Amino acid sequence: MPEVETLVRLLAPRLVGQRLLNVMTTPSRVFRGQQPVIAACLTGQRIQAVERYGKNILLRLDHHRVRIHLGMTGKLLFAPAPATHPRAMLAFEDDLLVFDDIRQFGRLELLPLEEGGPALGEDALAISPAAFTALLRERRGAIKNVLLNQHCLRGMGNIYTDEALYRARIHPQCPSFLVPRRKVAALHVSMRALLQEAIAAGGSSISDYVDTDGQRGSFQNRHEVYGKQGTPCPRCRTAIRRIVVCQRGTHYCPRCQRLPR
DNA sequence: CGGAGCCCCTGTAAGC
DNA sequence: TGCTTACAGGGGCTCC
Numbered sequence: 001m002p003e004v005e006t007l008v009r010l011l012a013p014r015l016v017g018q019r020l021l022n023v024m025t026t027p028s029r030v031f032r033g034q035q036p037v038i039a040a041c042l043t044g045q046r047i048q049a050v051e052r053y054g055k056n057i058l059l060r061l062d063h064h065r066v067r068i069h070l071g072m073t074g075k076l077l078f079a080p081a082p083a084t085h086p087r088a089m090l091a092f093e094d095d096l097l098v099f100d101d102i103r104q105f106g107r108l109e110l111l112p113l114e115e116g117g118p119a120l121g122e123d124a125l126a127i128s129p130a131a132f133t134a135l136l137r138e139r140r141g142a143i144k145n146v147l148l149n150q151h152c153l154r155g156m157g158n159i160y161t162d163e164a165l166y167r168a169r170i171h172p173q174c175p176s177f178l179v180p181r182r183k184v185a186a187l188h189v190s191m192r193a194l195l196q197e198a199i200a201a202g203g204s205s206i207s208d209y210v211d212t213d214g215q216r217g218s219f220q221n222r223h224e225v226y227g228k229q230g231t232p233c234p235r236c237r238t239a240i241r242r243i244v245v246c247q248r249g250t251h252y253c254p255r256c257q258r259l260p261r
Numbered sequence: 262c263g264g265a266g267c268c269c270c271t272g273t274a275a276g277c
Numbered sequence: 278t279g280c281t282t283a284c285a286g287g288g289g290c291t292c293c
Contacts, residue, residue: 003286029269055287071287073271085271103270105287141263150288157286206286207273226286246264249284 001124001155002195003203003217004055007076010212011057012050014078014095019046020061022091030074030087030099030107038088041110042066047092054120054154064110067117071105073208081214102208124155125195132188136176143179144172145246147191155195159204159226162251164191166225171257172243172250178260197222225251 023039025031031038045061052058057076059066068076077083079096088099088108099108111117122131124147135153139146144165147156156164165172167190170183179187203209203217206227210216224234229242229251238255 001286069287071270072285074287101270102272103285103287105270107288139263145263148287159286204286209286247266248287 001052001055001157001160002198002201002219003209004052004057004070005199006203006211006217008050008052008057011076011097014212015047015050015059015092015097017047018092018094020044020090020092024089024091026087028087028101029104030101032107032109034110038108038110042090053117054123054150055157056118058117060113063113065113065117067107067109067111068099069107071101071103071107073102074106075100075208075210076212077210077214078212081210081212097212118150120150120154121152122154124153125192127153127188129185129188133181133184136179136184139176141176142173142245143170143176144248144250146176148246148248156191158248159206159223160191160194160198162226163224164194166252166257167194169256171259172245172252174259180260225253227251 020042023042025035025038027035041064042061045063047059047061049060055069057068077098077100079098083098083100085102086098086100090097136146139152144161146152147161164187168183168187170179170187198204198219201217201219202211204220205216206220225240228240231240233240233253233256236253236255238253240251241254243250
């Protein structure tokens with residue numbers, strides 16, 4: 001999500017008010033069957049707003065919205081930043097924006113102006129302490145699962161979930177309703193601070209992520225557990241461990257983050 | 262409801 | 278130098 005927020009902050013001032021002069025697409029699953037109609041629908045419309053909804057980027061135009069999800073390797077690049085797997089090219093009056101996606105786990109789809117699109121949980125940056133506590137109390141699953149589930153909470157991805165749980169000293173497999181009250185409060189604080197710090201750093205670039213000008217973020221340099229298996233915990237020097245939780249690589253300190261009981 | 266397993270793709274790095 | 282396997286910032290599906 002910090003990567004998406006970084007993109008939205010770069011896109012909005014540059015695109016709002018510009019008219020789409022031409023749209024080109026190449027055959028790809030990112031369009032989910034809409035490829036034939038996308039160019040015809042969008043050409044000629046003006047960008048009214050660029051917003052983030054969880055990890056989605058929403059372009060609001062005169063008569064439609066466009067929902068862009070970057071998946072694992074999606075990029076939005078302003079020419080002349082180099083694209084290797086261009087799926088859509090949006091030609092504006094003053095800019096050429098390319099949706100590039102190696103693995104095609106991303107998507108670019110047309111939505112009506114009102115309604116439609118996914119209904120997700122509250123935004124991780126905006127949720128209140130009370131709502132966050134209630135969410136964790138009512139769920140039975142592992143806390144990592146709850147944080148990652150976009151229908152529970154929108155915006156948290158794998159990197160930031162591991163980092164936030166580390167900061168709050170919570171084991172990723174701990175059932176969310178069993179997390180002690182004071183750790184829930186600590187997690188609420190650390191999660192939002194972490195996301196803000198990552199946004200300020202332009203997001204994390206592990207291998208693929210770059211911003212609209214092809215620039216990498218720098219927050220990967222401040223990861224404390226993500227990808228750090230085998231290296232000493234910054235707090236207690238115990239080796240960071242990697243396990244699999246809900247099919248995702250999960251990194252934590254076995255000493256700082258204990259399962260209760 | 263929750264969790265496991267598998268799938269969608271391409272590229273890279275590590276292991277033999 | 279090869280070939281094979283594991284794994285990757287996400288999410289959707291079925292099955293039990």
